[in-house]
Amino acid sequence: MFVLFDIGGTNMRVGASADGQTISQSKIIPTPQGFTDGVKQLKQIAQKLSEGEEITGVAGGIAGALDKTKSILVASPHLTGWVNQPLKVELERIFDCRVELENDANLNGLGEAVNGSGKGKKVVAMITLGTGVGGARIVDSKLDKNIWGFEPGHQVIIPEGNLCNCGGKGHLEAYVAGSYLEKIYQKKAEDIKDDAVWDQIAKYLSIGLNNLTVFWSPEVIILGGSMIKSLPFEKVRTYLKAELKIFPTPPKIVLATLGDEAGLYGALELLK
Numbered sequence: 001m002f003v004l005f006d007i008g009g010t011n012m013r014v015g016a017s018a019d020g021q022t023i024s025q026s027k028i029i030p031t032p033q034g035f036t037d038g039v040k041q042l043k044q045i046a047q048k049l050s051e052g053e054e055i056t057g058v059a060g061g062i063a064g065a066l067d068k069t070k071s072i073l074v075a076s077p078h079l080t081g082w083v084n085q086p087l088k089v090e091l092e093r094i095f096d097c098r099v100e101l102e103n104d105a106n107l108n109g110l111g112e113a114v115n116g117s118g119k120g121k122k123v124v125a126m127i128t129l130g131t132g133v134g135g136a137r138i139v140d141s142k143l144d145k146n147i148w149g150f151e152p153g154h155q156v157i158i159p160e161g162n163l164c165n166c167g168g169k170g171h172l173e174a175y176v177a178g179s180y181l182e183k184i185y186q187k188k189a190e191d192i193k194d195d196a197v198w199d200q201i202a203k204y205l206s207i208g209l210n211n212l213t214v215f216w217s218p219e220v221i222i223l224g225g226s227m228i229k230s231l232p233f234e235k236v237r238t239y240l241k242a243e244l245k246i247f248p249t250p251p252k253i254v255l256a257t258l259g260d261e262a263g264l265y266g267a268l269e270l271l272k
């Protein structure tokens with residue numbers, strides 16, 4: 001039995017896989033703010049889900065930057081109570097088995113690439129459009145090697161442009177992510193009905209996807225996250241095609257299919 005988890009800024013999801021291939025069941029709770037409480041609740045849910053079966057592997061993602069050994073969360077704007085706590089060591093102590101940790105956006109991308117819309121593709125780019133913009137490059141069903149993770153949301157698309165939450169200027173995120181749209185247009189993405197506004201957002205996103213394509217050379221770009229319900233995809237495709245001249249054809253743009261469970265599937269991949 002494998003135990004899988006996805007600790008986000010808002011919710012914590014815990015799942016179990018009996019066969020090592022599929023998620024048999026999962027449970028979601030609001031993410032505990034304190035580390036000790038969080039680990040305790042994770043343990044309780046895991047024990048319930050495993051129904052007394054032996055747990056032989058634990059893996060999961062957490063929202064924030066991990067140290068180089070992938071053992072400790074070193075920075076996270078939404079999970080300050082978990083920062084600099086011995087997460088991996090504590091989980092190894094509690095479960096007495098192999099434990100693997102990764103950044104949550106990376107696992108989300110890995111899950112979609114291997115089990116969702118990217119299944120069977122060699123080079124996959126995953127972009128998550130939500131409160132912010134995240135993403136990952138997956139090659140041959142594995143997260144591509146990296147030093148600090150992947151941050152496609154923080155590529156510059158407009159020199160000296162809008163201020164980004166990271167402190168930089170003109171970053172993609174500051175033009176297309178939900179929290180910024182709310183600031184710019186004074187309403188939530190799903191409440192923006194003006195076609196001209198969406199046309200502009202599609203244009204900005206296509207610039208980001210063009211940059212991503214010339215650097216990452218993906219076969220497919222998967223778009224996920226809460227914003228995808230509102231985005232005009234055809235426009236994004238059209239603009240990208242117009243922008244990208246150096247490759248004979250642009251990568252396919254597809255929607256994520258695993259929803260909130262993508263991170264659990266990504267976690268399962270870490271244990272394979």
Ligand SMILES: [Zn+2]
Pocket residue numbers: 153154164165166167168171173
């Ligand atoms: Zn930024």
